[in-house]
Amino acid sequence: MGIQDRLGLGPKPGRRRSGALKIEKRPSDDDAQRLTRQAVLWRAALLLGLGVLALLAFPRISVYDGTARVGEVWTRDDVVAPFDFAVRLPEEELEAQRDSVARAEPPIFVERVNALDNTLAKIDSLDARLDSTFAAYVRWRTVRTSGGPDLAAQTDSLRYLALRADLGGGLTNQQLDWLVSSAYAHARGQEAGLPLDDRLLGEAGRLSRELLTRGVLDVPRDDVLASTLVVRNVDPAVRTESEVPLAEVVGKLQAFALAQSSLRAVAPGRPDTVDIGMTFFRRTFEPNYIYQAEATERRRAERLSEVQPNRGQVRENTRIIRTGDVVTDAQYEQLRSLNIAQRARTGDRSFPRTVIGRILLVFAALSLFFLYLYLLRESIFDDLRQMILVALLIGFVLVGFWIAGVVGLSAAPFAVPVALVSILMAIVYDSRVAAFATLSLGLLAGLIFGGNFEIAFATIFAGLLGVFSVRDVKNRTQLLASGGVVFLAYALVIFAYALLRADPFGDRLVYELLAAGINAVLLLLVWPILVGIERGFSVTTDITLLELSDTNRPVLKELSMRAPGTFNHSLQVANLAEAAADAIGANALRTRVGAIYHDIGKMLKPEYFIENQQPGENPHEKLKPSMSAIVIAAHVKDGLELGRENKLPKVVLDFIGTHHGTGLIEYFYRKAKEAAGDDADQVKEAEFRYPGPRPQTNEQAIVMLADSVEAASRSLQKPNPRRLRSLVEAIFASRVADGQLDDTDLTFSDLAKIRETFHTLLCGIYHFRVKYPGQESEDESAPPPDPDKAPPQEAGLDVSVPDDAPLPTAPPEAEGLGKQPMS
Structure with a gap:
């Protein structure tokens, strides 16, 4: 089995529909090769010729090569805008605008309303663990100094060591010794007031209340570029937002710094005590404003997308610069923008990748139609005269595309008589062949004119409606109605796209409608062309x-x-x-x-x-x-x-x-x-x-x-x-x-x-x-x-x-x- 057969693209000689009178037989070698090598080469030559013609139809626009400089004299020909294009901002200015938007966009935070409760709960939990550890230490010291049993002393010692090891959390052994000594001295009445751990935990709770009431971010405040921030509630079902000035809140690092300053004021000259207090604060404190990175980036991207990269527009046929003019900043921007628009529409002909891309796309569009004929219209594909006729009709349209490119007007492609060829194919062959040809021509139209979807859509839409209008043509006067259908189809697409432009009812709309009218009038050529086709190619139409x-x-x-x-x-x-x-x-x-x-x-x-x-x-x-x-x-x-x-x-x-x-x-x-x-x-x-x-x-x-x-x-x-x-x-x-x-x-x-x-x-x-009375009756049941x-x-x-x-x-x-x- 060949690769064509594996892909389902091979010919099916000798095949009949299910239930056919002629029993299916194994195809002979002659049947298996439906076309001779010479016939295949002829069809490949037709495809290649159409592809070359389509590539030649791409408009050659070369008005600026990017070498102009501000202040220099323009020594080349006058430059006239071949189409409408937008004046793009310089990259530096565009980046500055984007950076400004990024800085101005406030970040999004979610308010954690239970942050203070969680912090106080952590303080209470840490206090309880410290008290258990200190109590175990006091019992062990008491049993040992009182001469109690060695077993009880050993048990209390092991319990104390286990509780001490479980504390960890940034406290050094020396700090733990200070805390234990303070608790033991307080237990023996040797120290007045509260133990050191209770005093430090109480200060951590007081600091947490003050800071969380003001608002604490979970990121450094210096990372926030905007002057405000957006605070949302945590419940997505009832989402509310409010803007909070950045000056009214503190960042996480700033909160730690404020806590450290407060502890120094409480324990002056005692840095070790301050370090223990900061360890307690870091272990228990929870910021109440949580940064939402994904939501912030999404909103920032929306704002950046609103930044317009353009500054004004240059209309078609506007003279940009004359020979002998000194290039100004404004002219330079227009020339540079024209170069960008030109590359976007037609590519850079000096760049091989553009040519290769065009070749691939053009032959893909043409091969789609040829493959349809090969698989589903064998009677046409196997007849060389019919394939030549098909190639001539498609080539006629491609020549029209070339002429439209030479004219250079944006409305010219709408005058190319694609619908004329679509209707001819519908009359000569059938509506399906015409529809596939129209689809391929519409794709080529969009490619040739710089990926213009408006032209492609209008070409396919008008061509298909033209095909539908003659699917059951009975007389030659019916073509007048087909011309009206084609014009209305073009007008609908042209008007719809005009509504999407900033200036919908300008000269461009008038020119495009005029071109569509010319296209519809050209349909009158169907009958003389049809007579030539019938006589020259032995075609019989309905x-x-x-x-x-x-x-x-x-x-x-x-x-x-x-x-x-x-x-x-x-x-x-x-x-x-x-x-x-x-x-x-x-x-x-x-x-x-x-x-x-x-x-x-x-x-x-x-x-x-x-x-x-x-x-x-x-x-x-x-x-x-x-x-x-x-x-x-x-x-x-x-x-x-x-x-x-x-x-x-x-x-x-x-x-x-x-x-x-x-x-x-x-x-x-x-x-x-x-x-x-x-x-x-x-x-x-x-x-x-x-x-x-x-x-x-x-x-x-x-x-x-x-x-x-x-x-x-x-x-x-x-x-x-x-x-x-x-x-x-x-x-x-x-x-x-x-x-x-x-x-x-x-x-x-x-x-x-x-x-x-x-x-x-x-x-x-x-x-x-x-039978009437008196007439001879006939026995319906009598044998023949x-x-x-x-x-x-x-x-x-x-x-x-x-x-x-x-x-x-x-x-x-x-x-x-x-x-x-x-x-």
């Missing part, structure tokens, strides 16, 4: 088919005069075939036109065909069966020659050649075998078959079936719904058994719908009515006539059959058809 369906055309008028029976038969076949084609989703118009012309060859020898004969006149009675077969089969060849003389398109000629396929002229074949007697085996069946070919499309197969059914229905003497159904089913079974439908994509489901359509219409044609007894005349067939002409039994595979010879 418009041409509609014109061919007019029964007043000379060849049909002549048919109605020379062979009125055949003309009436053709119209009936056209009605049956059109309805059946519509039922299975085939091209109903093409089917009808093919049915109308399928028997025009009979007008050269109308008397040899039963529908044109008068009673008692049968020239076949004077001919041998083999000669009669030649005369009957000749109407196919004669029809093709008449069709070419009357310049009928190939799609109609194909119906003439295939409406009998390679079917057997059965009546004369059997008659020849009867006349040969014992030498019946010498009669060659091939001499009694139509030249063919067999139907290649579903539409051709429908005409073959409709022709057989309509002719055979005329042979029924007393047609009723049951007999008509049996007749239709027998004819279908015969054509399938004879392999006449093998080259089409008809499925059994399609055949069922066609059979039902034929039966319904035939019942309507013979319009069965209630004995098939072994041929009617006096095989009504509706190509020949008349004498009353006494015996018919042999039909072969099993064609039972029910061989007993009613068909033309």
Whole structure:
């Protein structure tokens, strides 16, 4: 399995839809390679040519190379703005503005309302742990000095050491010794007042109340650049914000510094005591303003995004500087801004990466359309003439893009007639091919004109609406309405984008609407171009088919005069075939036109065909069966020659050649075998078959079936719904058994719908009515006539059959058809 097949991009030769008549077979080597190497190279050359043309269509804008300096004389040509662009601020000024915004934006903090409670709780917890440690120490010293048991002293000693080790938290051993000594002395009454730890913890609680009442940040205050800060409550469900001046709060480091100063005032000349107090303060203190880094950065980014990098705007066609002018600061900024805008729109042509990027994007847009044709429109992709036509239509648009770039006006791309090509493809091929072509052209338009989404959107929107407006085109005047639709589509997008600009109703809007009007007027070129396409590329559109369906055309008028029976038969076949084609989703118009012309060859020898004969006149009675077969089969060849003389398109000629396929002229074949007697085996069946070919499309197969059914229905003497159904089913079974439908994509489901359509219409044609009194009644349940007894005349067939002409039994595979010879 190749890489194409693994990706699902390989051709699928020999594949049929589920339920198709022709059993799927293993593709041969010839089938597997759908295109020859030369054919592939031709299509690759078309793709390459379109890609080169698209790359050449990119506008060449080179007005400033960044080498100008303030104060120098401008020695080059005058510089005129080729499009609207904004004057950008110098990078230094832009950075200064951003830095100013960043500094001015207040940071966001969340207020922790329980910070004081948490701090006091930590102080109480630390006090309790200190008291437990000191109590254990006092008991141990008391037991040891009083001469108590060694075991009790040892237990108290271990408990004290464990509690002391658990204190930790920044206190040194020397500091712990001071605290223990103070507690022991106080316990023995040797020291007045509170122990040292209680005095220091009490001071920490007092300091915490004072500082938290003022407000303490959990970050250094010097890190806050703004003069205020935003304080939010902690509950997100009821969020409130307030601005607090930075001078009214303290930072975390400042809070520690204030605490240290206060402790020094409480214990002057005792730095060790101050250190112990600061250790207690750091371990228990909680700031009440918590910094919200993510929320602050998010708000700061919002403010920075509001900083405008531009200062004013230069309109299209504004003269920026003249030759000989001394470059001023303002002119330098405009030139520099034009250079930036130019690079953003079209890139720097001296930079290889820009060229490579353009190549990749252009061929991606074109390959999308070519891949669609390769996978889903094989009939177009495999036909080199059709691919050349497609390339010419796309190339026509690319030339329009090039002209718009040369003109240089911002409104020029809206005048490029993309909708014209979209409508042509919809008429020549179908709406899906046109839609994919429009999508690719819209992408190319956006790329070529500097990634302009407005142009791309307007091109795709107007092109698709143009395609929709001609999906069922019936006459040439309908194009006027399509032009109005295309103009309204462009106008809608242009006006919508104008509302997004600062100056929506300026000259730019007028110019763009004028360009869209030119685009709509160019749609009048569809018909002359379409005539050239039909003649130069053998394309038949629905418009041409509609014109061919007019029964007043000379060849049909002549048919109605020379062979009125055949003309009436053709119209009936056209009605049956059109309805059946519509039922299975085939091209109903093409089917009808093919049915109308399928028997025009009979007008050269109308008397040899039963529908044109008068009673008692049968020239076949004077001919041998083999000669009669030649005369009957000749109407196919004669029809093709008449069709070419009357310049009928190939799609109609194909119906003439295939409406009998390679079917057997059965009546004369059997008659020849009867006349040969014992030498019946010498009669060659091939001499009694139509030249063919067999139907290649579903539409051709429908005409073959409709022709057989309509002719055979005329042979029924007393047609009723049951007999008509049996007749239709027998004819279908015969054509399938004879392999006449093998080259089409008809499925059994399609055949069922066609059979039902034929039966319904035939019942309507013979319009069965209630019998009035006195009329002979017909037994609806009576069996059909004995098939072994041929009617006096095989009504509706190509020949008349004498009353006494015996018919042999039909072969099993064609039972029910061989007993009613068909033309």
